Amino acid sequence: MSKITEALSLVIMGIGCFIGGIYYSTLEFEEQVNEWDLNYQTISDKVDVFEGVSDPETIRHYVKELNKMLDDMNRLIILIDGGNELNTILVNYEKEYVGLQQEVSDVLNQDELAGQIDSLQHAVDSLWGGDEILVKEIDALEDKIGQASLGIDKKLNLIQSDLDTIRGLIKNIQDSKYGNKIWPEKK
DSSP states (O other): HHHHHHHHHHHHHHHHHHHHHHHEEEEEHHHHHHHHHHHHHHHHHHHHHHHHHTTTHHHHHHHHHHHHHHHHHHHHHHHHHHHHHHHHHHHHHHHHHHHHHHHHHHHHHHHHHHHHHHHHHHOOOOHHHOOOOOHHHHHHHHHHHHHHHHHHHHHHHHHHHHHHHHHHHHHHHHSSHHHHHEEEEOO
């Protein structure tokens, strides 16, 4: 009997080991299937996204958007370059404006000087009774002042001509396609 019990216990142990092995391998297989399923879902999602992106209509849409962005960038580059040119023109305009202010100030000072010379001439005439030497000197000073005034008038005319040219350039820029974007007209 002892051989039968031993055989039976070996068979029971074998069956238990066999069932335990099957149970353990089933758990391992289930974990592996879950991992495969997770990988499959990830790959499936990526394939779905790729199919959406590789659709010709989607590609055309993105290409149109990229072309619009490139056109906008080119417009910005042109606008920036135009802005640099405009800045240069405005800086030159400012320099000429400051020079014109200085020349106008000088002209005003010369007008004051001419007024003082006239009053001095009257004073000298009344003191000396119209001495010829003083009259000649005063006449010479008046001629010099007249020549200086003509020179200043020529410079003012030249500056006015330059200002008109600059105003014309600014008007052309304002009337251009990009100028309308910089200085929108108020309606």
